[in-house]
Amino acid sequence: METIQAERYAEQLSAELNEIQRKGLYRQLRRMDSASSRTVTVEGKPLLMFASNNYLGLSDDPRMIEASVIALRTFGTGSSGSRLTTGNFILHEQLEKQIAGFKNQQAAIVFNTGYMANLAALTALAGESDIIFSDEWNHASIIDGCRLSRAQTVVYRHADMADLQSKLANSSRYRRRLIVTDGVFSMDGDIAPLPEIVRLAEQFDAWVMVDDAHATGVLGERGSGTADYFGLSKQVMIQMGTLSKSIAAEGGYIAGSAELIDLLRNRARPFIYSTALPPAVIAAASCALRIIESEPERRVHLCRLATRVRSGLEELGCRVMKGNTPIIPVLIGDAETAVRMAGELEREGVFAPAIRPPTVPSGSSRIRLTVMASHTDADVDCLLHAFAAAGRRVGLL
Incomplete structure (x- = not known):
């Protein structure tokens, strides 16, 4: 009886996981191999971080x-x-x-x-x-x-x-x-x-x-x-x-x-x-x-970079939500396309995972970019180049 019960238990959990995967909402942990900074090593790969809430860049100060x-x-x-x-x-x-x-x-x-x-x-x-x-x-x-x-x-x-x-x-x-x-x-x-x-x-x-x-x-x-x-x-x-x-x-x-x-x-x-x-x-x-x-200059620099990222993405034709904070959501739409876009950005050297339901409403999956005070203008250039290349391959631009 215990074996049958265990099998049923596993079947029910597997069915729920399969449904999550079918909807394109399956999540997996990504391993960070370095400190949370403007550049990070994710599972052995060096990437430019544009998804952290470390807005002032202080985590490795x-x-x-x-x-x-x-x-x-x-x-x-x-x-x-x-x-x-x-x-x-x-x-x-x-x-x-x-x-x-x-x-x-x-x-x-x-x-x-x-x-x-x-x-x-x-x-x-x-x-x-x-x-x-x-x-x-x-x-x-x-x-x-x-x-x-x-x-x-x-x-x-x-x-x-x-x-x-x-x-x-x-x-x-x-x-x-x-x-x-x-x-x-x-x-x-x-x-x-x-x-x-x-x-x-x-x-x-x-x-x-x-x-x-x-x-x-x-x-x-x-x-x-x-x-x-x-x-x-x-x-x-x-x-x-x-x-x-x-x-x-x-x-x-x-x-x-x-x-x-x-x-x-x-x-x-x-x-x-x-x-x-x-x-x-x-x-x-x-x-x-x-x-x-x-050090109020950190906030001034952060605001300037965030403004530059917003305007640069808009010039590329991205659907950027309006605002004036370091959180810059780029709307994609469906979850599957958002995941593909995140993967293409990673190919270009930028770490910015897709945000999908239930975190955001259905149909509003996105790449949630965040800017840090430790970023440089050269980093912003790399980000915009990555979005242009990734967006074209995914068919968003």
Whole structure:
């Protein structure tokens, strides 16, 4: 019986995998054999990286590495427990104070991942008596956080303020109203209409939460994100971000009022029940924040290169989504063609994998390009040449 059951088990899983392959959505891991930099070695092949979220190019910065090494030698390899038991190091407290200042907030709290930060905030702040309004293109971690919160969740059309207003108007019976949005949308690279969201929140007595994973280090006068970009740091009550993209370490955070952060320490399950991030990671993140604040020229260079990539692709005839961030989606359409295009780009020496459903809607598969501050104008020339050659072979140009 056990053998028959095992065979049926394998058959069911194989059938599901075959269906994924039939739809052109099968995924395989690609092995990186080098540090995440402007050039990488992928499974033994040197390639120019144009798909990393390492926007400021800090992941292999010698200062970051040295900060990690010092922390490693001083505090050891692991944190040994949760922050509320044995895992709270002085480095964690220093980083949280640093994040709060960077985000122009009273306090901050660090989580092991950005995913966990969103789950923590949404489940701790909203429950069955509350309602959450979520942009339809929000990150999966926000979607999952909304589900786990048990609050009523209403999805409004992407960046559609008329739709959001109409939905807010019918929500007076709920105890708490929370509007949550990505600051920069990860797959399209567009920026949330935060001034209009804040205006509606004030009109309907709602709270605003912004996921700044892809805006931190990139947007704003100080590089601190979407609220900084629009001059709304004091109006956005809950500011989430990651330590794993521009900050080039690992983890996530929530910044806000002292009361908010104290509540999360006491109620957020991903914080309470997770072993704390190791000191070496925290030290690297702290170093990155110092670099971001002291070297604004990185953002200037990044913006210039991103503009050049966009205009160059448009001149080639590519379908480039509008925006002004380092995320530059080139729409392909069907998943199979997108995979072929990624393969041809790799033949030309550029690593930029295809993005397919369910990450993006059906029919909108794409090459999601990202620019880094460590890229050069020569790198951009190589990218545009690769797109021209690959696009012609695939039949897109």
